[in-house]
Amino acid sequence: MRILGIETSCDDTAIALVETKDNQRTSFRILSNAIASQISIHQQYGGVFPMLAKREHQKNLPLVLEQVFKEHNFDPARPAIDAIALTYGPGLSPCLWAGITFAQELAKKWNLPVIPVDHIEAHLLIGLMRQSNDFLQFPPDTIFPSVALIVSGGHSQIVLMKERGKYEIIGETRDDAAGEAFDKTARILGLPYPGGPSIAKQALIPTNRTFAITLPRPMMRSKDFDFSFSGLKTAVLYDYQARTPEERESQEYIREMSSEIQQAIVDVLVSKTLKAVEQFQAKSVILGGGVAANTALRERFREKLSEGVQLLAPLPQLSTDNGAMIAIAGYFRYIKGEYPQDASTIEAKPNLRISQVC
């Protein structure tokens, strides 16, 4: 079966074509994974403006689709596709609608079903897939119970997955998402959007001057599994403002601050996740979302996870938003018949929560 996956929940217009091979453990082959990024547009503003992003999606969707079709010599009138999977939430409402309208038009033209997909579930599922040759394969059920840390520009959640398809949000951010904390602090330091990769790059460079920066680790010791990152942003701003222009514009300051921001975020994410692993006797940790591409975060998990607890992390290029994860999540909904008969009834759910979809 071949599924087209469409993703427009934030600032990436992504379309992928995925083929499934049904055996005991479902396998997927990514045939195309095309993305039109809006980074250069949003870089000017240091963040994503929904209406601007929507216009870009509307412009890019036909172009990205054309690219996928060209890769496979598809006849646009009758492409060899069996279903369309599409993100209907959570995300920015105008952006979600751009994808929904586009998918509805395609479904009508080709007479195909449209499967609405939860963006967080998609990050989680691509996070747990194992790579074997050219295939992504669902791992054996020995990974359950599993604790998933889904951290992106829009979301920071800890999701308990006791078994396949059963989700419970046990912790989440009370304000900014982890990726947002990277993006906002990078902006203070004058580093380019998206902030995560910019800060990670700066943090890698050693410095020989020190400013003795110490940032808070918000809510790290609280008893729940929730996060709060807005205080971190404020602390960075205060430290920045307290420095002389010569100090704060120096490369050494930017590097040390980047390293401290990354460490503070990693400390909080890892400590909360480990606490959940212990409490629920988890057999694995699943990482997903753009921040899961962060090398320091992955390394820390590898160091800290006790033997017998597996770390399941997506390939870095599949951590950030992509259409392949939507197609894969769509497949699991499709085989359970969880999609509407009439695609025109699909609506955007900007605040969709993963526990609602199962």
Ligand code: KG4
């Ligand atoms: O999942 P994603 O592509 O989009 C959303 O659903 O939000 O995540 C984008 C976020 C941005 O905030 C970006 O700064 C962050 O992921 N990010 C990273 C890295 N790569 C992307 N954060 C830390 N380290 C990275 N290497």
Ligand code: ZN
């Ligand atoms: Zn995402």
